[in-house]
Amino acid sequence: MTNESSSIVRARDVMHKGVVSIDGMATAREAAAKMRLEKVSCLLVEKRHADDAWGMLVVQDFIKGVIIAGRSPSEVNVYEIMTKPVITVPADMDIRYVARLIYRAGIRRAPVEQGGEIIGMISLSSLILDNELF
Numbered sequence: 001m002t003n004e005s006s007s008i009v010r011a012r013d014v015m016h017k018g019v020v021s022i023d024g025m026a027t028a029r030e031a032a033a034k035m036r037l038e039k040v041s042c043l044l045v046e047k048r049h050a051d052d053a054w055g056m057l058v059v060q061d062f063i064k065g066v067i068i069a070g071r072s073p074s075e076v077n078v079y080e081i082m083t084k085p086v087i088t089v090p091a092d093m094d095i096r097y098v099a100r101l102i103y104r105a106g107i108r109r110a111p112v113e114q115g116g117e118i119i120g121m122i123s124l125s126s127l128i129l130d131n132e133l134f
Helices: 028-038 057-067 095-105 123-127
Strands: 040-043 056-059 111-114 117-121
Touching: 028 040, 028 057, 028 117, 040 117, 056 057, 056 111, 095 111, 095 117, 117 123
Parallel strands: none
Antiparallel strands: 040 056, 111 117
């Protein structure tokens, strides 16, 4: 039997480092434009102060909070449609536990946190499609 402890894959090993963020006061139209420009499907919503929590804005939030609600994207602020607080993953968490946490929480992605800062983003699909875990 081999010792696998030295080959444990951590969240920081498979995360995407290019996290794109936005202020909660931005409009849904501005957020959608930023997502198109940066070619991302989610935005991290910045904290307003040290005791605040991060938020997350994903495509489904636009569908539910703007399109289905029949609202104008120029009149809806990000903070009105985002998910907050979000589940974050410690950078040193074993990828097996990361996958289990994200899957059981019913989410597709989570910010990776280290030292109180977001340093990346991890998603269930990126575990399979963007990495050579198997």
